Amino acid sequence: MDVCVVGTGYVGLVTGTCLSYLGRNVICVDIDERKINMLLEGKSPIYEPGLDQLIQMGITRGNLRFSTNLADSVRASEIIFIAVGTPPQASGKADLSYVKAVAQAIGRSLDGERRRVVVNKSTVPIGSGNWVEMLVREGLNENPVYTEKLAKSSATQTSNTSNTSTSTQGGAGGSISRKLNGARPDQFFLVASNPEFLREGAAISDTFYPDRIVIGATDSYATERLRALYTPIIEQNFSVPPSAPRPAGLSAVPVVTTDLASAEMIKYAANAFLATKISFANEIANICERVGADIKEVVRGFGLDSRIGPKFLNAGVGWGGSCFGKDVSALIDIAREYGYEPALLKSAVDVNKKQRLIPVQKLQEVLKIIKGKTIGLLGLAFKPETDDLRDAPALEIARQLIEMGARVKAYDPIANEACKAQNPDLKLEYSDDIIALSEDCDALVIVTEWEEFQHLDLEKIGQEMNSRILIDGRNILSKAIVEAAGFTYRGIGR
Ligand SMILES: NC(=O)c1ccc[n+]([C@@H]2O[C@H](COP(=O)([O-])OP(=O)(O)OC[C@H]3O[C@@H](n4cnc5c(N)ncnc54)[C@H](O)[C@@H]3O)[C@@H](O)[C@H]2O)c1
Known part of the structure; x- marks a missing residue:
């Protein structure tokens, strides 16, 4: 099966790469040339455990490709995933401008050579499935292949009312490879919703072994094509990739087929x-x-x-x-x-x-004065095993402490560079390891529960610090052990 995934972020890249591992022909598309160039060199632009290895496997096999050319990629595919971002606006509404641009571009690119299923994987407000369909149609109305077909089909209908071009009407029986004679939009494409539930840091495993697959569609043809696409996952009959062992006892994945609005909900x-x-x-x-x-x-x-x-x-x-x-x-x-x-x-x-600012309150309780103090943050990413800093509590804590006059240092095993690049105005001092971070600190705050923070060498750390104070913002350490090392310990709710 030929698949196009538009958007090579945490969702799109993982989905495309895993589908290529399962033997699908996949083209991942992005407007970000930097990302595509990195991918063409076999490097992942995001940190996700096990992803690099699978990308390289797909490139070597020749069934995982990357492109900035949406039109060609759409034409080469039967199933087209929209996996672009839907970031929040100040009002709380999702920004759907990326989805809109892609849906319209897909409509402009369809060639009618086969019936495509446009699958919305981005998280979108309820009702967006119908909206995406409308947008693809808008693109289709500007598409010369479609408009010519439309003109030809209405001319034929006028001259011969008995010829109604019904060769590929809806339903699972329509042949996908047959050339379309008519010019109905649903002969060019159908829309489905296939929301994504993967967790960053465990994205590969979540893609191969999801708790369920949700498919929302109004046409059974779309549901059947997606079911066919996911058959190896549904039946769990693929050979297990090295980086993602199959959970014990998993022999099948449930599929929830429903309408578009319910899938989105x-x-x-x-x-x-x-x-x-x-x-x-x-x-x-x-x-x-x-x-x-x-x-x-x-x-x-x-x-x-x-x-x-x-x-x-x-x-x-x-x-x-x-x-x-x-x-x-x-x-x-x-x-x-x-x-x-x-x-x-x-x-x-x-x-x-x-809740996010509770560590700051705890620092005030223990240190009294924050101004002029040096605070070390252990972790920047919003959770372990990712470099994703979107809406990360660490950034808010750092901003608040800096505003209160503290010097703030930080160490993250993976996300230091991403944080530097994405927050050039944030006056954070980055450290390369825990010991360098601890140097001159009046207190440390655990913000992200990375594995390495669960085994701190408290004696060595304490020697580097001005005072032994540790705020455990994730409750990952034992109060008794930390206190035995001479630290003042504050957890959350303990
Ligand atoms: N990140 C997650 O853990 C997660 C989990 C489940 C669902 N989702 C949802 O999936 C969607 C994607 O999330 P993400 O984290 O992968 O986003 P992301 O920001 O990491 O990636 C989006 C990608 O889309 C690309 N893009 C934007 N406009 C484009 C266009 N016109 N053509 C081609 N590419 C374009 C961007 O360059 C970017 O690479 C969002 O709706 C999100 O809510 C995310």
């Missing part, structure tokens, strides 16, 4: 639930701290309830990243557009906003 509901779950744990943590309970113990106790489950209950500096904040804000905005005030979702956002 499933994505928002999933992210809103997870964000709310974390905010709930943080709210309980804040109460724990006041009443003398330990959130780690409390979560262990109530997370064992099978109706609740232990995941996404880690108290700390809250959620960040490219999805939770933007998707919850977009869902709030959608609800309001329909006259509904989503109180629970708003609270989840409010709790998270306050």
Whole structure:
């Protein structure tokens, strides 16, 4: 199967690369020439464990290609994924300008040689499936192949009313390789929604072994083609890639087929639930701290309830990243557009906003004066195993401390360079390792729960610091061990 993936970000690049591993012919397209040039050299422009290896495998096999030419790539493909960004605007609404540009460009590029399925993988507000269809049609109306076909087909119909060009009408039976005689847009393309649930840092594994595949469509032909595309994943009958072992006992992946709006809502509901779950744990943590309970113990106790489950209950500096904040804000905005005030979702956002600055309050409690103090941040990325800094709590903490007159140093195992490049105005001092970071620090704050921060050499670190103070913004260390090394320890909700 020939597949085009538009957008080579965290979602598009991983999706395209994994599909090529499964034997599909994939072209990944981006407008960013720098990214495409890196990919043509076999290098991933993003950090994602195991991705480089799979990219190189695809390039060597010859079924993973990269291009900036959307039109040619669309024409070479049967299934076209839209996987561009939908970043938040100041109002909370998702910015759909990238999706719009791509959908229209796809319409302008279709050649009618086969029926294409345009699949929206970007997270978009409810109703966007129909909107994308409208945009592809707009592009199609400017497409000479389509307009000529349209003119020819109406001329034929006028001269011979018995010839109604029904050779490839909808339904799963239509041949994809047959030339189209008519000029109906749905003979050129169909739209489907296929929301993505991968987690950065575990994206390869999540793509090969997802909890479910969601397909929203109005036409069964689109659903069937996507089902065919994903068959190796659905049936789990592919040979396991070296970097992503198959989870024990996984023999099939459930497919949820539904309408476009429900597919789009499933994505928002999933992210809103997870964000709310974390905010709930943080709210309980804040109460724990006041009443003398330990959130780690409390979560262990109530997370064992099978109706609740232990995941996404880690108290700390809250959620960040490219999805939770933007998707919850977009869902709030959608609800309001329909006259509904989503109180629970708003609270989840409010709790998270306050949570981020709790380390700053704790520093004030312990140090009293922040001005003139040196604070070291352990971690910048919004979570471990990624270089993604979008909506990262570390950036907000750093800005707040700098504004209060502190000197702020930072060390991230992967994201230092990305942070430097993306935040040229942020007066952060970057360190190459934990020991260099600790030098002259009055306090350290763990912001990202990278594995290496879970095994700190506290004695060595302490020797470099002005005073032994550690704020554990992710509750990854043992209070007793840190205190035994002579540190003042503050966790979250403990
Ligand atoms: N990052 C995640 O963990 C994640 C998970 C699930 C869903 N999503 C959703 O998937 C979508 C993509 O997210 P992402 O994190 O991969 O975004 P990203 O910002 O990392 O990548 C988007 C890419 O699209 C490219 N692009 C923009 N306009 C283009 C155009 N006209 N033609 C070709 N390429 C174009 C950009 O250059 C960029 O490389 C978003 O809607 C996001 O909400 C993201």
